Amino acid sequence: MKKILITGGAGFIGSHVVRRFVNRYSDYHIFNLDKLTYAGNLANLKDIENASNYTFIKGDITDAEALKVLFTLHNFDGVIHLAAESHVDRSIKDPLAFVHTNVIGTVQLLNAAKEAWKDDLDNHLFYHVSTDEVYGSLHNPDEFFTEETSYDPQSPYSASKAASDHFVRAYHNTYKLPVVLSNCSNNYGPNHFPEKLIPLCINNIKNYKPLPIYGKGENVRDWLYVLDHAAAIDVVFHKGKIGETYNIGGFNEWTNIDLVRLLCRIMDRKLNRIEGESEKLITFVTDRAGHDLRYAIDAQKIMNDLGWKPSLQFEEGLEKTVDWYLTNTEWLENVTSGAYQDYYTKQYQHS
Numbered sequence: 260m261k262k263i264l265i266t267g268g269a270g271f272i273g274s275h276v277v278r279r280f281v282n283r284y285s286d287y288h289i290f291n292l293d294k295l296t297y298a299g300n301l302a303n304l305k306d307i308e309n310a311s312n313y314t315f316i317k318g319d320i321t322d323a324e325a326l327k328v329l330f331t332l333h334n335f336d337g338v339i340h341l342a343a344e345s346h347v348d349r350s351i352k353d354p355l356a357f358v359h360t361n362v363i364g365t366v367q368l369l370n371a372a373k374e375a376w377k378d379d380l381d382n383h384l385f386y387h388v389s390t391d392e393v394y395g396s397l398h399n400p401d402e403f404f405t406e407e408t409s410y411d412p413q414s415p416y417s418a419s420k421a422a423s424d425h426f427v428r429a430y431h432n433t434y435k436l437p438v439v440l441s442n443c444s445n446n447y448g449p450n451h452f453p454e455k456l457i458p459l460c461i462n463n464i465k466n467y468k469p470l471p472i473y474g475k476g477e478n479v480r481d482w483l484y485v486l487d488h489a490a491a492i493d494v495v496f497h498k499g500k501i502g503e504t505y506n507i508g509g510f511n512e513w514t515n516i517d518l519v520r521l522l523c524r525i526m527d528r529k530l531n532r533i534e535g536e537s538e539k540l541i542t543f544v545t546d547r548a549g550h551d552l553r554y555a556i557d558a559q560k561i562m563n564d565l566g567w568k569p570s571l572q573f574e575e576g577l578e579k580t581v582d583w584y585l586t587n588t589e590w591l592e593n594v595t596s597g598a599y600q601d602y603y604t605k606q607y608q609h610s
């Protein structure tokens with residue numbers, strides 16, 4: 260049985276990856292290492308928590324000693340590294356927290372893997388899951404990020420992810436650590452923490468609260484359903500070429516204002532409101548500092564070389580997402596109030 264370590268598996272994207280691997284691969288044992296910060300909670304994984312091929316470990320990727328013990332104890336065959344601080348606005352307020360987890364945490368994990376695998380590098384894989392924000396901000400509508408685009412990170416968050424990508428490649432180049440990387444565009448779907456644009460707006464529309472649109476709402480993001488990202492990660496992990504990078508995206512660009520208007524229309528319908536009622540909540544607020552104008556991913560390489568493609572149309576994915584949030588009201592209340600974090604922190608405080 261192969262032993263796979265997934266870091267950040269209680270978070271938004273991580274939990275969908277953990278579920279997919281636990282359910283699809285009965286010949287793998289999945290170890291989910293997560294610190295359980297405000298953005299990660301085990302309620303995201305209730306349905307698989309008792310699976311015989313799944314183990315949760317509460318821990319911090321910046322803790323070198325703990326990593327050494329874990330790698331010695333479990334002899335992991337592969338690592339899928341998703342643990343990260345992810346929210347751009349938080350990175351603007353507290354860049355060091357992002358350096359700590361995203362840069363130092365990644366290097367500690369690389370060191371642990373390098374040490375544990377040094378006598379048998381060929382039979383192991385370190386997969387780093389990253390973001391399209393490392394490429395910076397596009398201004399020409401004809402341009403897309405490809406795997407060859409130069410890095411030009413603009414926010415403390417994207418600078419920390421760019422640094423971690425560079426370290427992963429440096430460990431491949433210097434120590435021959437077998438690595439693969441992917442850089443994905445904006446994800447949306449169930450279990451997304453309601454500080455991010457889509458779940459924040461769903462929650463606020465539901466509660467008749469203002470929908471804060473930074474600047475004029477003209478910034479463009481490419482959106483991908485989180486389960487499609489999990490499927491792409493599965494494909495890259497199993498079929499990706501060592502040392503390569505794969506861009507993942509939905510070919511699905513929206514300005515923020517158009518996206519929020521679409522969301523308002525869907526919510527009006529679902530909540531039996533008069534058409535146009537939710538749009539009245541849109542409030543233009545001070546722009547994000549250094550706000551990247553446009554991200555657009557060219558995902559041809561993963562489509563052509565590995566045969567992955569997005570499965571859902573955006574409107575369909577958005578409907579599913581809205582339905583999930585309107586059904587899972589307890590989840591939404593517990594993450595917003597911090598109740599899950601208190602509960603799970605207490606449950607695991609001695610582990």
Ligand SMILES: Cc1cn([C@H]2C[C@H](O)[C@@H](COP(=O)(O)OP(=O)(O)O[C@H]3O[C@H](C)C(=O)[C@H](O)[C@H]3O)O2)c(=O)[nH]c1=O
Pocket residue numbers: 345346347348389390391392443444445446454455456457459471472473474476478479480515547
């Ligand atoms: C929270 C918020 C956001 N926005 C704007 C800012 C962005 O242009 C867009 C999406 O913002 P959000 O913070 O949801 O996501 P990004 O800053 O694009 O970054 C996200 O996608 C990438 C790929 C990652 O790698 C990040 O980890 C992830 O957080 O809406 C608003 O206008 N109002 C708001 O209240």
